Amino acid sequence: MRVKFSKMHGLGNDFVMLDGVSQRIRLSPDKVRRIADRRLGIGCDQVLLVEPPRHPDTDFCYRIFNADGGEVENCGNGARCFARFVHERRLTGKQHLNVEIASGTLQLNLMDADQVEVNMGAPLLEPEQIPFRADRRAESYPLEVNGETFTIGAVSMGNPHAVLLVEDIQLAPVRELGPLLAVHSRFPQGVNVGFLQIETPSRAHLRVFERGVGETRACGTGACAAMVYAHQRELVEDKVDMHLPGGALTIHWSGPGQPVTMKGPAITVFHGQIIL
Numbered sequence: 001m002r003v004k005f006s007k008m009h010g011l012g013n014d015f016v017m018l019d020g021v022s023q024r025i026r027l028s029p030d031k032v033r034r035i036a037d038r039r040l041g042i043g044c045d046q047v048l049l050v051e052p053p054r055h056p057d058t059d060f061c062y063r064i065f066n067a068d069g070g071e072v073e074n075c076g077n078g079a080r081c082f083a084r085f086v087h088e089r090r091l092t093g094k095q096h097l098n099v100e101i102a103s104g105t106l107q108l109n110l111m112d113a114d115q116v117e118v119n120m121g122a123p124l125l126e127p128e129q130i131p132f133r134a135d136r137r138a139e140s141y142p143l144e145v146n147g148e149t150f151t152i153g154a155v156s157m158g159n160p161h162a163v164l165l166v167e168d169i170q171l172a173p174v175r176e177l178g179p180l181l182a183v184h185s186r187f188p189q190g191v192n193v194g195f196l197q198i199e200t201p202s203r204a205h206l207r208v209f210e211r212g213v214g215e216t217r218a219c220g221t222g223a224c225a226a227m228v229y230a231h232q233r234e235l236v237e238d239k240v241d242m243h244l245p246g247g248a249l250t251i252h253w254s255g256p257g258q259p260v261t262m263k264g265p266a267i268t269v270f271h272g273q274i275i276l
């Protein structure tokens with residue numbers, strides 16, 4: 001079966017976008033892995049699927065699959081590309097979109113040029129919501145890895161995130177610690193691992209070892225989760241420029257119960273067809 005796709009990225013976090021509105025698409029973990037394979041397929045961090053809305057008050061359904069084939073709850077960089085994609089494919093003419101994801105809904109606002117703003121909803125901080133095994137909710141948690149204890153934040157943006165503060169982002173132990181933490185037993189559904197350096201209360205640097213992928217050039221939900229953790233520790237203001245290896249996102253959050261908003265680019269690289 002030939003399926004049309006668009007190859008897109010948000011700050012180098014790259015995606016294969018599939019239009020499941022105009023085409024009938026059935027994905028399996030094996031098909032996702034093949035699409036994402038950078039030698040046998042197209043190659044991407046995530047495969048993103050646009051589907052018709054399931055509820056009258058939403059415009060589309062947005063499904064996210066990591067390169068390892070697993071379906072997950074949210075993808076921030078992908079949400080910005082989603083907004084651009086549905087416009088380019090003329091699936092909608094609306095500037096403001098209400099999109100259903102596994103963990104709720106996102107509000108997407110297609111702005112000028114290549115900028116898209118996303119209301120990512122309120123972060124979830126109770127351990128059982130993340131999910132994270134802890135006796136009670138805390139600002140940060142001790143976590144033992146191979147006999148060494150680290151201090152982490154634990155935040156859900158619909159998907160789980162662990163955040164560690166580092167002095168120098170260039171020296172962050174992403175490759176050594178990322179894979180160990182991503183499958184830590186206290187995160188029963190796995191976790192995305194962010195390494196965060198605060199430069200000033202409005203400027204920070206972040207690298208993310210993503211669940212189901214590995215280190216990516218950017219992680220939208222990771223940027224939101226890191227900002228929430230730093231804000232709770234009163235290390236940053238309500239607006240932060242979060243610098244990732246692929247570029248910067250602007251994140252706003254004013255405190256518990258409030259939504260996190262994220263603004264950044266969404267780029268289309270090429271269109272094609274794949275045989276599924």
Ligand SMILES: N[C@H](CCC[C@H](N)C(=O)O)C(=O)O
Nearest residue numbers: 075076077159211219220221
């Ligand atoms: N790896 C993530 C999904 C993609 C998140 C990231 N690409 C973003 O932009 O938010 C997870 O397993 O929860």
